[in-house]
Structures are given as structure tokens and as C-alpha cells.
Amino acid sequence: MQELINRAKELLADNTVARVLGWRAGDLPYDPEPAYFETEDALKDFVYNGFCGANLSKYMIEASKLEGKTLVFLKPCDTYSFNQLLKEHRVDREKAYIIGVGCKGKLDIEKIRKQGVKGIRGISGAEMTDDADVLTIDTIYGEKTCAYQDVMLGRCHVCKGKEHKVYDELIGESRETTDAERFAEVEAIEAMSPQERFAYFKKELSKCIRCNACRNVCPACSCRKCVFDSNKFDSSQKANADSFEEKMFHIIRAFHVAGRCTDCGECSRVCPQGIPLHLFNRKFIKEIDQLYGEYQAGEDTESKAPLTDYTFEDAEPSIIGERG
Amino acid sequence: MSIEAKEEFRPKIVAFCCNWCSYAGADLAGSSRLGYPADVKIIRVPCSCRVNPMFILRAFEKGADGVIMCGCHPGDCHYSTGNYYARRRMTLLFSMLDFIGVENGRTRVEWVSAAEGARFSDTMNDFVEKIRSLGKNVRLEDLRCRS
Numbered sequence: 001m002q003e004l005i006n007r008a009k010e011l012l013a014d015n016t017v018a019r020v021l022g023w024r025a026g027d028l029p030y031d032p033e034p035a036y037f038e039t040e041d042a043l044k045d046f047v048y049n050g051f052c053g054a055n056l057s058k059y060m061i062e063a064s065k066l067e068g069k070t071l072v073f074l075k076p077c078d079t080y081s082f083n084q085l086l087k088e089h090r091v092d093r094e095k096a097y098i099i100g101v102g103c104k105g106k107l108d109i110e111k112i113r114k115q116g117v118k119g120i121r122g123i124s125g126a127e128m129t130d131d132a133d134v135l136t137i138d139t140i141y142g143e144k145t146c147a148y149q150d151v152m153l154g155r156c157h158v159c160k161g162k163e164h165k166v167y168d169e170l171i172g173e174s175r176e177t178t179d180a181e182r183f184a185e186v187e188a189i190e191a192m193s194p195q196e197r198f199a200y201f202k203k204e205l206s207k208c209i210r211c212n213a214c215r216n217v218c219p220a221c222s223c224r225k226c227v228f229d230s231n232k233f234d235s236s237q238k239a240n241a242d243s244f245e246e247k248m249f250h251i252i253r254a255f256h257v258a259g260r261c262t263d264c265g266e267c268s269r270v271c272p273q274g275i276p277l278h279l280f281n282r283k284f285i286k287e288i289d290q291l292y293g294e295y296q297a298g299e300d301t302e303s304k305a306p307l308t309d310y311t312f313e314d315a316e317p318s319i320i321g322e323r324g
Numbered sequence: 325m326s327i328e329a330k331e332e333f334r335p336k337i338v339a340f341c342c343n344w345c346s347y348a349g350a351d352l353a354g355s356s357r358l359g360y361p362a363d364v365k366i367i368r369v370p371c372s373c374r375v376n377p378m379f380i381l382r383a384f385e386k387g388a389d390g391v392i393m394c395g396c397h398p399g400d401c402h403y404s405t406g407n408y409y410a411r412r413r414m415t416l417l418f419s420m421l422d423f424i425g426v427e428n429g430r431t432r433v434e435w436v437s438a439a440e441g442a443r444f445s446d447t448m449n450d451f452v453e454k455i456r457s458l459g460k461n462v463r464l465e466d467l468r469c470r471s
Contacts, residue, residue, distance in 0.1 A: 189423065198425025227378070248381045251420055255377050258416055280420070287419045292412070307416075310408035312398065317414040321428040 001048045001128050003171055004073065004101065009040045011071050017097050018068030021059055023052040029123045030109045034059055036070075048073065050126030050135075053106035053153055055266050057082040057091070058219040064092040072096055075103040076174055077155070079165040080262035080298030081219035086166070087301040088260070090222045093166075100164035102172025104132035105148065105156040110274065112137070112151045117144050128172050149179070155265025155278065158182040165299065182263075183286050185279060205246040207273040214267040214277050220257035220297075227252070254280035259288060259307040262298040291315050335389035335455040337364045339448070340379065342372045344402035345437045346394030352441030360448035364392075371395070372433075373406030377417045380431065390430045390455040394447070397435040407435070429454050430461060 008020045024035035025047040032047045034054045055078045063070040074082055079100065085091040107126060112135070119140035125148070126135060135146045158181075162174035181187075189197055215221050215228065228249065254261075254277075263285055267277040288295055288306045292314070295306050341347040347368045353360060369375055372395025383391045393414060395407045414433050422428045432454075434447045 194422075194425045194427065196425070197423065201424045244385055247424055248378075248385060251381060251417075251424070252378055255417065255420070283420060283423050284416055287416055291415060307409070307412055310405065310412055312408070314408065314411055315415060317411065317418050317431075317433040320415065320418040320422050 001046075004048055004099070004128075005043050005046050007099065007169075007171060008037070008043055008046070008071055011097065012040055012043075016069065017071040018066070019063075019070050020046075021056050021063060021070050021072040022046050023048055023054065023056075023073075029120065030107070030112075036063075048101060048128055050104070050107040050132065050148075051109070051123075053108075053266075053269055055081055055217075055219055055264050057085060058217070058222070060091045060096055061085065061222055064090075064095045066095075069095055069097050071099065073099050073101045074164065074167065075101055075106075076162050076164050077103070077160055077262070077264050079167065080160065080296070081264050082298075083165050083301055084260055084262055084298035085219060085222065087298075088222070098167045098169075100167035100170040102128060102170075102174045103162070104130075104173075104175040105152040105159070105177035107135070107148075107151050108153045108269070111153075112146055115144075115146055115151065117146065132175065149177075152177060153265065153269055154276075155263070155268070158263075160263070160296070183282065185276070186283050186286050189279065201247060204275050205250060207275055208246045208250070209273060210246070210249070211272060213270045213272065215253055217266045217270045218253075218257060218261075219264065219266070220260045220262070221253070223256075227256075250277065250280055254284060257281065258284040259295070259305040260297050261285065262296070291319070333456060333460065335363050335452060335460075336387055337361075337390045337392065337448075337452060337455060338383040338388045339364050339366045340369050340372070340375045340391070340393045341366050341436075342374075342395040342402075342407075343368055343370050345396035345400065345435075346372075346444065348438035349394070349436040349440050349444040352438065353445040354441075356441045358441055358445035360445045361452045363452055364448050371401065371403050371406040372410040373401075373403070375410060375414075377413060380417065384430075384461065387461075389458075389461040390432075390451060392432045392434065392447075392451050394434050394436045394444070397437055400437060427458055429458050 011017045020037040023032040024045045026032050030051045032052050034056055037043050037046060056072050057078050060072055086093055117137055117139060120137055122138040124136045132148045135148055137144045156177045157179055159177045162176050261281040265278050271277055292306045341350055350366055372393060375393055380391050395410060398407055401407045418431050421431060432451055436444045
């Protein structure tokens with residue numbers, strides 16, 4: 001972490017960059033937040049550890065409009081989002097100085113809590129230089145330990161790899177944390193009967209409080225004006241009379257990013273209700289892979305997105321019913 | 325004493341028809357006096373590609389029992405490629421509806437040209453029959469939209 005701060009200070013001092021986009025320590029040891037740092041002095045609050053799951057690439061849309069370059073720290077999976085934004089001309093590569101930071105998997109505080117850890121005072125073992133094997137948690141009830149692997153964010157179990165797709169320089173080591181099948185969750189739901197699936201999504205989505213966090217955090221949701229903000233659309237109201245409204249919201253949210261979603265998993269990470277929102281996106285990715293050929297959004301900046309492309313031999317929509 | 329009205333289930337069906345092929349096909353079906361149920365409400369769109377996935381969800385929310393989208397045959401689009409894009413979009417939307425547990429039979433895409441009045445009438449008869457067998461769509465309707 002000190003290495004990152006020192007490098008940021010250097011780049012600020014020689015005016016290569018006008019500001020730094022990184023993570024600032026929060027009130028608690030596990031809630032760092034994205035922040036701009038404009039002076040060397042401000043960098044004293046800079047933090048980078050296992051809880052810095054936030055994907056900073058979306059902030060680069062605004063930063064691209066500011067004067068001067070912005071130094072941004074991107075983890076391997078964040079670079080996919082940045083690439084995708086680059087492809088859509090939403091960010092300016094010239095305005096970004098990208099330091100690819102190492103990532104050994106990011107942590108999910110909810111999973112730590114689920115292990116029965118309460119009254120957290122401090123957490124060690126989540127620093128960049130740590131081996132990321134065991135977390136030692138200092139609580140008001142004494143010291144607790146957790147296996148790092150067990151409390152990682154769901155998305156890290158299906159990690160896309162430790163390679164940065166776009167960067168100016170690299171700092172820190174990464175580790176591939178894949179230990180699950182990417183589409184296993186989707187397949188488990190597909191295996192249910194339609195009634196079970198309907199009940200499952202009704203149960204999950206009825207928790208939705210329409211806070212729009214999933215939309216706001218999504219690096220692919222980059223429209224200046226969003227359809228959900230229109231007052232002609234019923235979903236702009238918080239109160240809803242029917243359960244289908246949430247489903248409609250989440251289907252449309254996922255559909256708008258279909259073919260552009262890099263599967264960064266931010267939607268599920270920020271959901272205050274813990275709804276597995278990534279399932280919708282991953283279902284679309286699975287279908288696209290199967291029907292239109294394997295495609296990973298953000299892998300490059302040239303290829304055509306599946307929904308802005310077609311072939312004469314594409315499957316007819318009736319295939320959905322036919323394959324059962 | 326009460327009178328029990330024995331009403332036959334009349335489904336509400338929304339058909340999005342493209343201006344150049346399917347809408348003309350519906351016209352031909354009409355002028356050829358080929359019958360299709362009056363339960364089908366046709367909405368004319370400039371091209372099948374104009375159909376936003378939200379239109380389909382919205383139709384369901386407003387109480388439709390089935391939604392069918394008709395466009396020019398692939399390769400015959402008035403705008404050359406519109407229906408190719410629509411085909412991918414609808415495939416994905418239908419797979420998602422299937423994923424969340426909505427019967428797949430309630431949505432359909434058919435390609436009907438301006439010369440296929442008979443095909444239009446057959447398609448609509450068949451679709452209405454299918455929706456009748458599935459029954460009323462209770463899962464998706466937004467109760468506020470009911471008058």
C-alpha cells in the first residue's frame with residue numbers, strides 16, 4: 001500500500017497527473033470508499049486492501065471531463081470494465097494514467113459476519129503484501145480467524161484471471177482465485193421447474209427496495225439519462241403494487257447491459273439486500289456464449305458487441321421453448 | 325339468487341406487427357376474408373427492430389395474456405437488417421422470461437410477409453389457441469393497471 005502512495009505522490013509532484021482516484025479509509029476497517037485525492041497530504045487517508053472491492057472505472061467517465069490526467073488504480077477485473085467504457089467512447093484513455101494493482105481476491109464483510117464474527121475492531125491479513133490465507137479479526141469478544149478463501153466475494157470465486165487488460169504500469173502481485181464453475185449458479189436455477197424458478201425470483205426480488213444502487217454502481221450502465229428516471233415509467237416510484245415491477249426493473253437493467261456486462265459483480269456486491277443480481281447478467285452471458293459464440297466484454301476494444309451484431313444463421317427465438 | 329355467468333376465457337393478445345410486411349399481411353388476411361380472433365390487438369411498429377424489450381414486458385404488466393411479434397422474413401427487412409437485430413434481442417428476452425419462470429408459450433416471434441395473409445391468419449389462430457390453453461396470465465399483471 002505504501003508503494004502505491006509513494007508512486008501516487010511522485011506522479012502528483014511531477015504534474016503527470018492532476019488527481020488520484022483511489023480508495024479512502026472509511027470509519028470502519030472494512031468499508032473503504034472510492035475517493036479523489038488532489039494533494040500529497042490528502043493521500044494519508046489512502047488505503048488499498050482486501051476490502052477495496054469497488055470498481056473505480058465508472059468514476060473515470062466523470063474524471064475524463066476534468067482538466068488534466070487522473071491517476072486511477074485498477075484491479076485486473078476492473079480493467080475489463082475500463083476497456084468496455086473505452087470501446088463505447090465513454091472514457092478518454094488520454095486522460096487516464098492507469099496503475100494496475102495486484103489483487104488476491106476481495107473480501108465480503110457479509111460473509112465474515114455470517115461466520116458469527118461480531119464487534120469487529122480491526123482486521124489484519126488483508127493487506128496487499130499479505131499472503132491472503134488467513135484473516136485475523138480483532139473483535140470486542142476476542143480474536144477470531146477466518147480462511148481468506150471462505151470469505152471472498154462471490155465474483156472472486158469465478159475470477160476472470162490475474163492479467164490486466166489495460167494499464168500504464170503494474171504494482172503488486174495478483175493471484176487467480178477461481179475455484180468454482182462460472183455458470184454453476186445459473187445452471188442450478190435452470191434445472192428447477194418453472195414454478196420453482198418463479199418462486200425463487202419472487203422471493204429474492206421482493207427484497208428489492210429500489211435504491212438503484214445496482215444501476216448506479218454498474219460500469220456498463222453509463223447512460224446520461226436513464227429510462228428508470230423517467231416519471232412516465234411506473235418504476236420511478238418507490239412504492240410498487242405488484243411483484244412483477246421488480247422483475248421488470250431487473251430484467252430491463254440486465255438487458256440494457258447484455259453483451260456489454262463484463263461480469264464484474266459490482267451489482268451483487270453493493271446490493272444492501274443481498275440479492276444475487278449477477279445471476280441475471282450471467283444468464284445473458286451464458287446465452288450469448290451458447291447462441292452467438294463465446295464473448296467476454298472488455299477483453300478488447302475492437303470486437304463487435306453481440307447485440308449490435310448478427311449473422312444470417314442466428315437461432316430463431318423459438319429455440320428457447322424447443323430446447324426445453 | 326345469483327346468476328352465474330358462464331363466460332368463456334377471452335385472452336388479451338398484443339401483436340407487434342412491422343409496417344412493411346406483417347401489418348400488410350394482416351391487411352391481406354382481412355381483405356381476403358380470412359378469419360382470426362378479435363382477441364388479437366395489433367400494434368403497428370415501423371420495423372420489428374423498433375420493439376423494445378420493455379414494450380413486451382409492459383404489455384404483460386398491462387394485462388396481456390400473450391405477446392407476439394411479427395416482422396419481415398429474415399433477409400426481407402425493409403431496412404435491410406432490422407429484423408436480424410430484433411431476432412437476437414427477442415431470443416435473449418425470451419430466455420430471460422423463461423429463466424424467471426414465465427411460461428415460454430406466452431411469447432412468440434413469427435415472420436410474416438405482406439403476401440402471406442393466410443399465414444398471418446393461421447399464426448394468430450394458433451397463438452390464440454395456445455394462450456387459451458395456458459389460461460389467464462396472473463403472474464405478470466400489475467394490479468394498478470387493471471381498470
